[in-house]
Structure formats: structure tokens, C-alpha cells
Amino acid sequence: MTDKKLTVAIAAGGTAGHVNPALALADALRDRGHEVHFFGETRRLEGTLVPQAGFPFHPIHVTGFDRQRPWTLVPALVRLAKEERRLVREFKNGSIPMPDVAIGFGAYLELPLVRAAAKLGIPVALHEQNSVSGLANKQSAKLASLIAMGQPGAEDVLRSHAGANTRIEFTGNPVRTSVLNGNRAQGRAALGIPEDATMLLVFGGSLGAKHLNERLATLKDELLGVEGLHVVHSTGKGGYEDACAALNLTEDEAKRWRVCDYIDNMGDVLSAADLVLSRAGASSVAEIAALAVPAVLVPYPFATADHQTTNARLLTDAGAAVVFADADIDDDDFKQELMDLLQNPARRAAMHEAARGLAQDKAADRLADLLEGLA
Structure with a gap:
């Protein structure tokens, strides 16, 4: 400095x-x-x-x-x-x-x-x-x-x-302080999710979540069959109505499956999650890594030069995430991996520690140090 x-x-x-x-x-x-x-x-x-x-x-x-x-x-x-x-x-x-x-x-x-x-x-x-x-x-x-x-x-x-x-x-991708300061207890309180529940956070990013939304709808019964599981599902602004129609949640189901079109307080919500299912945009990967949340990544298949698949390697190479091609999420392997992670806290804990080892939360300071050195 x-x-x-x-x-x-x-x-x-x-x-x-x-x-x-x-x-x-x-x-x-x-x-x-x-x-x-x-x-x-x-x-x-x-x-x-x-x-x-x-x-x-x-x-x-x-x-x-x-x-x-x-x-x-x-x-x-x-x-x-x-x-x-x-x-x-x-x-x-x-x-x-x-x-x-x-x-x-x-x-x-x-x-x-x-x-x-x-x-x-x-x-x-x-x-x-x-x-x-x-x-x-x-x-x-x-x-x-x-x-x-x-x-x-x-x-x-x-x-x-x-x-x-x-x-x-x-240096990694700098992550805003508002995300880094995310608070698990605040996030769970805002979402109405008990501390002892397991929370799955699903979001597709700005490049499109249509296929993710459709696949989640087919897994609704099995996911809600996991005792104590709560799902927070951000559909993207363009996919909200279609996702709601496909899920067709009953009043009781909606108590454990919260659907929204966008997440404003991403720091708190991401901190509240036990597992993330997400696309692999650069910012999403950086935020997931910075908060060390275990992840299942499904790269957007039409990204230039398939760069989201390469983005995902930051987490997968460290053992902090698993990745599935978009074309493969309809297969049983995807369902089995997702279900295993949701019901295997020891495996999630190992992924959490692997993500912490990346020190992605220090990216902004690393870049600031380099700029100071230049000037």
C-alpha cells in the first residue's frame, strides 16, 4: 500500500x-x-x-x-x-x-x-x-x-x-464489498429459512436460465422430498412467468420453494446457501468462490468460445464445484449428483474448504496493490 x-x-x-x-x-x-x-x-x-x-x-x-x-x-x-x-x-x-x-x-x-x-x-x-x-x-x-x-x-x-x-x-475477479459482507443469518431471516434447514440456491445469470428452470420443474417432487430442503430459485426476469407455470407450486410447496425473478441482496442470499446451482459467468463464479459456497455449474452453451466452461475450471480444478454441460442436465447423472450433494454435508464441507483456498475474496485488494505499484 x-x-x-x-x-x-x-x-x-x-x-x-x-x-x-x-x-x-x-x-x-x-x-x-x-x-x-x-x-x-x-x-x-x-x-x-x-x-x-x-x-x-x-x-x-x-x-x-x-x-x-x-x-x-x-x-x-x-x-x-x-x-x-x-x-x-x-x-x-x-x-x-x-x-x-x-x-x-x-x-x-x-x-x-x-x-x-x-x-x-x-x-x-x-x-x-x-x-x-x-x-x-x-x-x-x-x-x-x-x-x-x-x-x-x-x-x-x-x-x-x-x-x-x-x-x-x-488476480481473480474483484467482488464487491456488499457481496463479501454477506451474512448467513440475515439472509436466512429475510428468506424465512430455518438455520437447521438445507438451502439450495438456483440462478441462471443474465445469459439465460430457461433450460435450468425447465429441468428444476421436472425435479420438483424429488427435491421437495428431501427432508428439510428449501429452494430459492431466481428465474431471470424473462423466465419468471414460464417457470412459475411449470413449477405449479401448491401453497404448501411454496413455503419451501421461493421463486423470484432477480436477487437484490446477493451477498446475504449466497451466504445463506448450502449449495448453488448456477451458470458459470465470470461474476457468478467469482462471487461463489469468494463466499466459498459449494456449487453445481452448468455453463451457458452459447457463450463465446464456450468461455463459461473454462470459467468453471477455477472452481472445479480446486474441487470446489462440479460441472455439467447444459445438454447433460436432463440425464440421471445430473439428478443423482445434485441429490447426493444436497444430502451429503461432509462432501459440501470439503468443497467449502477447497473454495476458501482460492482466496477469491482478496481479488480487489490484489488488483489495487498492482495499480499502486504501477503509479
Whole structure:
């Protein structure tokens, strides 16, 4: 930790998978007394979440391009160059504080900040959340002094795009303090679940939970046949009505099977769980690992380059999770594994200890240390 108070510029946006790790880093930096400024699109998720978290927010106006429509590349590049020049100008004239270090979290909107910082001689860092690197980080890699990885599987590709002197480090994906501070007792009290009950938490993430929801409905009777089991089932906003119809819970069943479309207090709810059944998005894997909850992971089958399957290896290689392909969850093996884990507390305890060994809850501090070293 440095005594010097830094100004750190962060570009992150588009999806929660980019924004939440960036906010987790920002929390850690602010706790150390540093000043953090965010850059992103006002009309996207970061335009809401960042001001809510109390960080200064500077709009960037860029457009992506459609690889199926190559002609969209020209206006995208023109807009990118314009925003890069504007940031250089505003950093120089002081209308935006000159940063000591800048970091991009992978979305295309990082490009103006990263390029402006490099032009001004400001150290540049990148963070790649997934096991398969995105296009923006590949494009920015040669400008970076540091690339931090949320998943170890990204290193070879990032190295092939990085400069000769670029340092590449595995830090894990930063997890927000609000999740890390999750409280089991509070979560169970909010859900009305007894402390001595077994709780299964099911959520599909933003990329889709339709097949998971359908499979859970077919297992309803067997799951509710497990004595003392309570299910908390987050269906995703688009799948709530269909899931409710497929489950067709009676009034008594609904006392032990809580269905919702979204979970606001994820820290408390995840802490309350004895087992998680989830997709394997980078943020989901990071949060599950940080709270050391045993997991059954079902990677989203249409993720780019099947990166969710590689994401899952962070937990499966450590012995903290088991993984099933989406195409296999209708088989008896999936049902038997799920039922065994729910009824085998000793096995879950071993997975919990394995997850703790990953120290994923320290990712934000590890990344903050590296940024301080750069600046």
C-alpha cells in the first residue's frame, strides 16, 4: 500500500460482468484514500450503478461495430478517434483530473480512455474477467503495462497481443464489498429459512436460465422430498412467468420453494446457501468462490468460445464445484449428483474448504496493490 494519494481512471460498462468487478476495485481504492473517476456510457448500466456508488462519472460516447456489417467500422473508428482527442484535451486543461493510472475492464468503451492515457504517458492497466479475452482488451494489450486476469485460462491469448514488457498477473475477479459482507443469518431471516434447514440456491445469470428452470420443474417432487430442503430459485426476469407455470407450486410447496425473478441482496442470499446451482459467468463464479459456497455449474452453451466452461475450471480444478454441460442436465447423472450433494454435508464441507483456498475474496485488494505499484 502506498502513502501517495492517487487519481485512478476506470473505464467499464455494458454489462454487470464488466461493471461490478470495476466497482469492487473502486471500493478498495477509495477505502485506501485514492480518488476514482469512472468513464462510460450514460445510457447503459454503468450510467446508473456508478453514480449510485458515489463515484464521479464522465460520459464517453462511442459506437460499436457489427462484424456482419463491416461498413459500420468506419463511423465507429471516427467516433473513437474523436473521443480520444477530447479526453486528451480535457485531461490537459484540467476539466477532468489527470489520472496517475488508467484501467480498462474490457468493453469497447475502454478504448478512448486507454489510448488517451497512453498518449499522455499515463500507465495503462487492463482487467480481463473471462477465460476468453474480448476484442477490446486484445486491441489495447500492446498499450498496457499490466494485464490482470480474472481467469487463468486467458493468459496465452493475452500474451500474444501484449507488448514485450507487459506484465500479466492472475488476480481473480474483484467482488464487491456488499457481496463479501454477506451474512448467513440475515439472509436466512429475510428468506424465512430455518438455520437447521438445507438451502439450495438456483440462478441462471443474465445469459439465460430457461433450460435450468425447465429441468428444476421436472425435479420438483424429488427435491421437495428431501427432508428439510428449501429452494430459492431466481428465474431471470424473462423466465419468471414460464417457470412459475411449470413449477405449479401448491401453497404448501411454496413455503419451501421461493421463486423470484432477480436477487437484490446477493451477498446475504449466497451466504445463506448450502449449495448453488448456477451458470458459470465470470461474476457468478467469482462471487461463489469468494463466499466459498459449494456449487453445481452448468455453463451457458452459447457463450463465446464456450468461455463459461473454462470459467468453471477455477472452481472445479480446486474441487470446489462440479460441472455439467447444459445438454447433460436432463440425464440421471445430473439428478443423482445434485441429490447426493444436497444430502451429503461432509462432501459440501470439503468443497467449502477447497473454495476458501482460492482466496477469491482478496481479488480487489490484489488488483489495487498492482495499480499502486504501477503509479
